[in-house]
Amino acid sequence: MGLTKTEIFTTEQNQLAQLLKAMAHPARIAILEQIISANACICGDLVEELGLAQATISQHLKELKNAGIIQGTIEGVSVCYCINPATWRLLENQIGAFFKLYKGPANCC
Amino acid sequence: MGLTKTEIFTTEQNQLAQLLKAMAHPARIAILEQIISANACICGDLVEELGLAQATISQHLKELKNAGIIQGTIEGVSVCYCINPATWRLLENQIGAFFKLYKGPANCC
DNA sequence: AAATAACATCGTAATATTGCGATACAAAAA
């Protein structure tokens, strides 16, 4: 096959997996770090900063945008990408809740 | 192409991406939730609980194990999988640090 | 209006992931 069986999982499980997947690439982590540290970043800067082609960066930005993690507003000739606060908080909370499930080592292993 | 250029990123970026990727699948999230809630889980239970074939579950368990997120100890006939506390804490801290980078909306968008 | 600048999209090649049936394997039970 090759396609995930989303229908057998809960909405929360699918949503969290999708958001994590969007972040689960070193280039996209680097992009997010850049966007956050620059506090408003445009694609051109990222191409210079990271060592990837413009087309590749643009594609990664698209994935982050599709996942709702970032948002882009046109600013003259260039595009200003920044964090989508709502999704960021949502993901932070979802992940936080997930990690809090674990109460430490069990008595079995 | 088709292979990630890990050499142009930092060790931290690659490590975080790899751990996130290991979690970025609804089945693996469901598996982790099961392992945590059962506080020691074996593969057989998971096959009944989730709607995936035994071979598929075993493969997902292998990925979580390779990433260091879970560990398995042989317990008689079956295998007892549980959370690897060290990796769990590491990931929790890495993610926490990452999310704390963001200080709220910038003044640009 | 033509040229430029900054991104986006298309098309493609290489590789990775997902899922599962079939089969192998190792430990315990019969």
Added chain:
DNA sequence: TTTTTGTATCGCAATATTACGATGTTATTT
């Protein structure tokens, strides 16, 4: 020792991801 039980691994087909050159697109300059 044979059988059973619980997992792991193999091999395959379908699909997804990654990267990038080439080409579009859109808004600003000139």
